[in-house]
Amino acid sequence: MSHANQSRPMTSRRSGPLTGEAQIPGDKSISHRALILGALSVGETRITGLLEGEDVLDTAKAMAAFGAKVERHGRGEWSVNGVGVGGFSEPEGVIDCGNSGTGVRLIMGAMATTPITATFTGDASLSRRPMARVTDPLSEFGAQITSREGGRLPITIQGVQDPMPVRYRTPVASAQIKSAILLAGLNAPGKTVVIESEPTRDHSERMLAGFGAEIHSETTPDGHVVTLTGRPELRAQPVAVPRDPSSAAFPVAAALIVPGSAIRVPGISRNPTRDGLYITLREMGADLVFENDREEGGEPVADLIVRHGKLKGVSVPAERAASMIDEFPILSVIAAFAEGKTVMNGVAELRVKESDRIDAMARGLEANGVTVEETPDSMTVHGMEKVPGGGTAVTHLDHRIAMSFMVLGMASEAPVTVDDGSPIATSFPDFTALMRGLGADLG
Ligand SMILES: O=C(O)C1=C[C@@H](OP(=O)(O)O)[C@@H](O)[C@H](O)C1
Ligand SMILES: C=C(OP(=O)(O)O)C(=O)O
Structure with missing residues (x-):
């Protein structure tokens, strides 16, 4: 499916505390x-x-x-x-x-x-x-x-x-x-x-x-x-698809940066090949509580309770990149609200995703008053007490860029706009409804 001819600008405004339960769609x-x-x-x-x-x-x-x-x-x-x-x-x-x-x-x-x-x-x-x-x-x-x-x-x-x-x-x-x-x-x-x-x-x-x-x-x-070993006879199996931790990252990020927020996210993956963001957030001092560890659809999952709190910048090691490869755009938004700088190392692969995600995040954050440095394979975001916002980010047909800037607008001083929110439908069609259900003001 193509969005080429149907750009849909979206704007996100400063939000009151986000509360409730985020029912994340399938992985x-x-x-x-x-x-x-x-x-x-x-x-x-x-x-x-x-x-x-x-x-x-x-x-x-x-x-x-x-x-x-x-x-x-x-x-x-x-x-x-x-x-x-x-x-x-x-x-x-x-x-x-x-x-x-x-x-x-x-x-x-x-x-x-x-x-x-x-x-x-x-x-x-x-x-x-x-x-x-x-x-x-x-x-x-x-x-x-x-x-x-x-x-x-x-x-x-x-x-x-x-x-x-x-x-x-x-x-x-x-x-x-x-x-x-x-x-x-x-x-x-x-x-x-x-x-x-x-x-x-x-x-x-x-x-x-x-x-x-x-x-x-x-x-x-x-x-x-x-x-x-090749040539097996694959036998049909029931598959219960667990929830997508990469989609969950957006409401989790919003709750971390919007003052007063506390949300519950049931069934978050604890698969060690997908959990780099949660390790990083813990290092940043995020208030994350996992409970009810269990297995769903052959994957380890738990319920996550996340609360707003003070965060500090960290350096994310290159070896962790694969386990959070799709979460760097939203991490760069969280980093804008942390004390000090956050360095993301070994992330050259971000340049060949739906967009050049280092470039797209750097330009969009700069347009909203955040200082970013980049090298071919790293990105550094300088956190600030108040993020000005007020800018427009270009999404380049990239759903994660669009959702990241919508989350930025929920905690920045002035509204944040994206030129085209339609790519969100590629991975998280209910994103806007879900975020509104938690109290966010976007659309
Ligand atoms: O195998 C997969 O389902 C995916 C692997 C990752 O890509 P790469 O394997 O190219 O890093 C990730 O970015 C993509 O969203 C989904
Ligand atoms: C990189 C992504 O997906 P894909 O490579 O499947 O387009 C993504 O969903 O962030």
Whole structure:
């Protein structure tokens, strides 16, 4: 889906205390994977709590285009009747993955070892993002791939009939690269191995194991090594999608910076590959209480109670970047209200997300009176007692930039505007309603 022609400015105003419960929608990463693994399984996969954001809906359409029967039964309730590993059929049209890096990269992996041809496109943001990081390893399986200059979309993949398993060291710590290789490895005989420098989110590994694949991970002196045995029969499984910690970060941040706030966020992920923000916030002195630790949908979760309080700036180590990669935009907003400076290290990957997130946050914060320094792979935000606000941030088709500046406006002196809030629908369609329910003034 594309927002190119429907820019929707949004403004957020200083808010009174935020209170109540924030019911966060389903995890985007897990939702994509539930649809894709459902499509690669034999039998019916029933999904509850699926995120109905545009990114995930594009993946649902793609799975139908490759031959799976994908049906919606009610809010968040979906079923996928899969075609089995290697069972994808050739899609009739072009596969449009909209704004979603996860969608396009995982689906390219899932089809590259089946002898069919597919062409992938996306919106203006996705068309700027690097794809060679995925098409390079997929070529090693034997797939024939043509792309636009610089490894960008549109990309056509001619899947390989007799794939070779691959042993691949990822050039950057990325769950999308890892997952694309593992999904391609499903239809290659023998063992496919992915080695990453830092462990990235492990939802693919957890779900592949749940669907019956033989997969294991180990931390070695050489890195984090994931080994998958190809050609399993994946068996359909019920999937209860847990809530998205990356979406939860927005109301959590708002409660931390709006004086007098105290909110409850049930079912927050405690998966150690996703919890870097919460470790960082604790170091900043945030008042966070986790209770009712339990498991939901195969993921460790807990309820979080978060209260406004004084925060101090910290230095976030580069090794933590992968476990909070999508949370840096909102962390930079929180940092603007902390005492002292917050340094985010090893974050070069932010430059190739839906936008160059370092640039987008730096320019938007500056427009609202906050001092920011940047290097190619770091960002430093200088906290201040009162954040002036009053500026407009450009969102560049990036949902996380839009939501971050809406949160900034809830605690700054003057209102904050974004040029286009429509990308929020890619990952968190109910963001505005949820924030208003807690007492925020935005729209
Ligand atoms: O695998 C996933 O579901 C995701 C991985 C991350 O990307 P990278 O793996 O490219 O860092 C993250 O930014 C994205 O929102 C979702
Ligand atoms: C980077 C993100 O998503 P994707 O790569 O799937 O577009 C995100 O949701 O912040």
